[in-house]
Amino acid sequence: MLCPTRRALRTRTETHTDLWRERILDVAEEHFRRIGYKKTSVADIASHLGMSSANIYRFFPSRAAINTAICGRIIGQTMQSAASIAQMEGPAYEKLVELFNQLHRERKNTFLHEKPVHDLVVAATAQNWAIIGAHNKHLAAIIEAIVNDGIDTGAFRVDAAKAARSLMNALMPFYHPILIEQGVRDGVDTEEGLRDQIHFILKAIDA
Numbered sequence: 022m023l024c025p026t027r028r029a030l031r032t033r034t035e036t037h038t039d040l041w042r043e044r045i046l047d048v049a050e051e052h053f054r055r056i057g058y059k060k061t062s063v064a065d066i067a068s069h070l071g072m073s074s075a076n077i078y079r080f081f082p083s084r085a086a087i088n089t090a091i092c093g094r095i096i097g098q099t100m101q102s103a104a105s106i107a108q109m110e111g112p113a114y115e116k117l118v119e120l121f122n123q124l125h126r127e128r129k130n131t132f133l134h135e136k137p138v139h140d141l142v143v144a145a146t147a148q149n150w151a152i153i154g155a156h157n158k159h160l161a162a163i164i165e166a167i168v169n170d171g172i173d174t175g176a177f178r179v180d181a182a183k184a185a186r187s188l189m190n191a192l193m194p195f196y197h198p199i200l201i202e203q204g205v206r207d208g209v210d211t212e213e214g215l216r217d218q219i220h221f222i223l224k225a226i227d228a
């Protein structure tokens with residue numbers, strides 16, 4: 022067991038490391054949003070912070086680790102919004118509608134107005150980064166919790182886990198970043214398509 026002095030020293034060291042990691046990520050995210058992750062080099066990040074590239078690698082083992090951390094930040098914001106919707110008062114049906122509308126709005130607005138961010142999420146999705154798998158599991162858990170609320174109130178009569186997977190699969194074209202981009206480029210009215218699909222799939226799980 023560590024003595025109090027050594028424990029305090031380790032805590033201060035860990036805090037110092039965490040602060041530097043966050044500073045590096047703040048700068049990296051600013052560059053990613055402005056010029057894109059592909060055009061941002063570790064040297065760019067280091068120069069902005071007044072340090073060497075070698076120092077960056079003291080806090081992150083690779084450039085890929087920085088990319089993943091920034092992607093995690095971006096997706097984390099989406100998950101916070103989703104979790105907030107799940108905690109709202111109201112029928113489960115309304116919460117599911119709001120959740121998928123919110124996912125759609127965020128992903129479509131990111132493509133239209135924050136293309137560098139969209140490109141990072143597309144790369145993570147296409148290359149199946151671990152952060153994407155974790156995100157999908159988290160989203161499935163949020164949807165399942167909402168469906169369980171509906172089961173508890175008698176609104177739904179389904180297996181919650183299976184229903185959550187079915188909802189995600191059926192509505193994927195309206196929140197998957199690659200499919201969102203394809204739909205917009207093809208001139209599809211994605212909002213109308215989402216309304217129709219939500220109505221159809223929720224009718225299928227209605228009690």
